[in-house]
Amino acid sequence: MAVSKKVLSSVSTKGQRRARRSERLRKTMSAQTRRTAHGKPAKHACVAKQRDSTAELAREVALLRESLVARPHQPAISETADELNALRRVLADIFESRMTSVLQKLAAIRQAVPLDITEICHRVDALLEDLGAIPFEAERCEHLDPVIHEVGKEVQDDQLPDGVIAISLRPGWRTVHGQVLARAVVSLNRRL
Amino acid sequence: MxxxxxxxxxxxxxxxxxxxxxxxxxxxxxxxxxxxxxxxxxxxxxxxxxxxxxxxxxxxxxxxxxxxxxxxxxxxxxxxxxxxxxxxxxxxxxxxxxxxxxxxxxxxxxxxxxxxxxxxxxxxxxxxxxxxxxxxxxxxxxxxxxxxxxxxxxxxxxxxxxxxxxxxxxxxxxxxxxVHGDRSQARKVRAAAAVFDLGGGTFDASVVKIDGQEYTVLASSGIERLGGDDFDEALACLFAERLNVVYDGLSHFQRTLLLMHACREKERLSLGTVRHLTLDPEELGMSGPLCRIATSVYEKKLADLLEPAIDKLAEVIKQAGYDPSDTDAPVLDAIYLVGGSSRLPLAAKMVTRRFPGIRVLTTDKPFSATAMGAAIHGAESVRVSEVFSRHFGLIRLAQHGSKEIFSQVFAAGIRLPERNGPPVSCSATYVPRHNIGHLRFLECTSVDSDGYPSAGQRLWSEIFFPYDPAIPVNARVTPANIVARDDLHTTVEETYSCDSDGIITVTITRHIDGQSRTFEIFRP
Structure with missing residues (x-):
């Protein structure tokens, strides 16, 4: 209860302050309008103010000029930007190579986990996806491609041609740049 | 470009x-x-x-x-x-x-x-x-x-x-x-490191002194036939043993498939948590249950294969003057493990155990470290001073033809010339005793205490050079044409030169008519 009272009081104080400020502003505005309407006093004041500010600006320019002459050569903005870009590229390279290395290890662990331990499989999959890896599946009847597929086992299905994929056993994983982290494990059809 | x-x-x-x-x-x-x-x-x-x-x-x-x-x-x-x-x-x-x-x-x-x-x-x-x-x-x-x-x-x-x-x-x-890839700092690095390069087919060890942009190879040697291929073969033999088949009895195609599978299984070892290596015999078109080899069994075989490589590394380090057993000798800054096979945890373990006082670094780029170094060399003003890593010489007959001796022309360790610089050369002049010279050159990776080739021998193609001015220098001659001659009254000069790539050529000149011929000496 005490707290709410304090809050209420602070609100009212703010409101009062705001009201006082707007009253002061209104009075100033009306005084300026009155002076402008009479002409001279306002004009004189403006000219004096302008003169002051011009002198101040001239002083600032002189100071800046002095400091520029005194200071050694500073690189142009474009040079600094180039350096920043180079640094950014180096950092991106380091980050990417480290990330790829981590992803490769994680994908290898994923392929080593037995399929029946679904909980761990799901967790590792989620981790891989969070880190930017993309899963891919092998299609049934697709020709075996050792670049992206790995034979997990062989089956004999007379309805399928020899040397094609019968079933996809595990998904493969790749990075956004297309690097294969782990090949998809498939079962291959072998007709005797 | x-x-x-x-x-x-x-x-x-x-x-x-x-x-x-x-x-x-x-x-x-x-x-x-x-x-x-x-x-x-x-x-x-x-x-x-x-x-x-x-x-x-x-x-x-x-x-x-x-x-x-x-x-x-x-x-x-x-x-x-x-x-x-x-x-x-x-x-x-x-x-x-x-x-x-x-x-x-x-x-x-x-x-x-x-x-x-x-x-x-x-x-x-x-x-x-x-x-x-x-x-x-x-x-x-x-x-x-x-x-x-x-x-x-x-x-x-x-x-x-x-x-x-x-x-x-x-x-x-x-x-x-x-220096974590900072090239401006890399140009100021001063260190001495031994490189343990265990690739797919060969093993090389070199001690390199790094002084800014100057790289000086102090000693270098290697084993011609040791690398990932041999480790794959060792595993393939273990699999074949389990399958009750003779490895050499498999067809060339089956052997290749088995080796490729062994290579993939071996690569799993770099994870460090693998207990068994497996093979499905159906992959080779054979029947039978899944074949399992305990990692410890395979690692025992690997240790036997790795031991000579570590001995060779020790030999090279000693040769370069960084003997770890000598307390007065300077200490190497690092041993750097590169090459695809350096990813085997056992390799790093064995090197660390053998050289406990030296920092062992395993590359984070096992495949690309060498190519990256080459690219840096091509783009920046890096100077590398290499040494000749083999022994090269001639097999000569001694004791009236009853004994063969190895006469060294270039010994391992001589400094190779700079690129586009004059080659390293030496020459010998002698009086021939036959109408045709029969020259047998040999390269080897090491020689024994008596100076005989002891490892990595490679006999070059034989060269026949007519000493007799009656026979043109380009004539095709065979050993059957060789006869003893004491009446030639001439001298013959052999000039050997070794270029910056370590390639040797020989120029033979018969002084009687000034005719000469140059051989890149492995040519027939």
Whole structure:
């Protein structure tokens, strides 16, 4: 209860302050309008103010000029930007190579986990996806491609041609740049 | 103009380009059913199609092997680079698999063309964009291997600006790594490091002193036949044993499939948590239950294979003056493990155990470290001073022809000349005792205490040079034409020169008529 009272009081104080400020502003505005309407006093004041500010600006320019002459050569903005870009590229390279290395290890662990331990499989999959890896599946009847597929086992299905994929056993994983982290494990059809 | 560093490896070929002070890997683009995918490496696999008599390379070669009926149609060559050691001009390989065999020079040139096409496609380079490359090869590669590699890559259109030994290129990358890729700092690094380069086919060890942009190789040696291929073979033999089949009894195609599977299983070891390595016999077209090998059993075999490599590293470190057992000797800053096989946890473990006082660093770029070092060398003013890592000499007859001796011409450790500088040369003059000289040259990686070749011997093609002025120097002669002659009254001069790539040529001059002939000495 005490707290709410304090809050209420602070609100009212703010409101009062705001009201006082707007009253002061209104009075100033009306005084300026009155002076402008009479002409001279306002004009004189403006000219004096302008003169002051011009002198101040001239002083600032002189100071800046002095400091520029005194200071050694500073690189142009474009040079600094180039350096920043180079640094950014180096950092991106380091980050990417480290990330790829981590992803490769994680994908290898994923392929080593037995399929029946679904909980761990799901967790590792989620981790891989969070880190930017993309899963891919092998299609049934697709020709075996050792670049992206790995034979997990062989089956004999007379309805399928020899040397094609019968079933996809595990998904493969790749990075956004297309690097294969782990090949998809498939079962291959072998007709005797 | 594209500036590239190319590491032509036994298992994989890696390309790194120089791009405004950065050295990114050139990804190899492959079109697949899920769209374009990129790979870090271009597989060095070569497959020959019996039907069309054409080669396939890289991913295409891998795809050919899984086609139905591939066993009858294709001949795969997994470690083609290993064949280059025994190259002789016009040399053929696979003579036991195909009639008249296949031309090594032709196969390697076509492979280089395929690599070039892949780089153009992946880096989006126009057809006429010239490519300046720095090519790497094993430190212990013999002259024949260096000659044929350089020749084929040049013939396919690459402009080779320099060549580097693989461990030296890795040392350049190490300097970059020590300062986290800050090139301006990398140019100020001062350190001494031993590079332990365990690749797919060879092992090299070098001690390199880094002084800013100056890289001086203090000692270098290696083992010609030790690498990932041997580790794969050891695992493949274990699998074959479990399947109750004789490994050598398997067909060439089955063996290749088994080795490729063993390689994949071995790579799982780098995860560090694998307890068993498995093989489904159906993959080889055989029946039977799943075959399992305990990791500990395989690691025992691996340890036996790795031991000689670690001994060689110790020998090179000692040779360079950094003997860890000598308290007065300076201490190495690091041992740097590079190459695909350095990812085996056992390799790092064994090196650390053997050299407890030295910091052991394993590369974070096992495949691309060498190519990156080569790219840096090509783009910046890095100077590398290499040493000749083999012993080269002549087999001569002594004690009236009853004994053969090895007379060294260039010993391991001599400093190679700078690129475009004058070659290292030496000459000998003698009085001939026959009408025709029969010269037998030999290279080896080490010699025993008596000066005889003890490891990595490679006999060059024999050279016949007529001393008799009656026989033209270009005449085709055979050992049957050789007769003893004491009446020639002339002297003969042999001049040997070794260029910056470590390739040796010999010029033989008979003084009687001033006729001479130059041989790149592995030529017949």
């Amino acid at each position: 594209a500036r590239l560093g190319i590491d032509y490896g036994t298992t994989n070929t890696v390309v790194v380009c120089a791009d405004r002070g950065r050295y990114p890997l050139v990804p190899q683009v492959v079109d697949t059913a899920i769209g374009r995918v990129v790979r870090e490496t271009f597989p060095s696999l070569i497959t020959f199609d019996r039907l069309t008599r054409e080669y396939r390379f890289g991913a295409e070669a891998e795809r050919a092997l899984v086609e139905p009926g591939a066993g009858d149609r294709y001949i795969p060559f997994r470690s083609f680079k290993r064949l280059l050691r025994d190259y002789t001009d016009g040399g053929h390989f696979a003579v036991d698999l195909i009639e008249n065999g296949l031309d090594i020079h032709d196969a390697l040139t076509q492979f280089a063309i395929a690599v070039q096409a892949s780089i153009r496609r992946s880096a989006l380079l126009p057809e006429n964009e010239p490519m300046e490359i720095v090519l790497t090869w094993p430190a212990n590669a013999n002259g024949a291997q260096r000659h044929i590699t350089r020749k084929c890559f040049k013939e396919c259109g690459f402009n080779i600006t320099a060549t580097l030994n693989e461990p030296s290129a890795a040392a350049i990358e190490l300097a970059d790594r020590l």
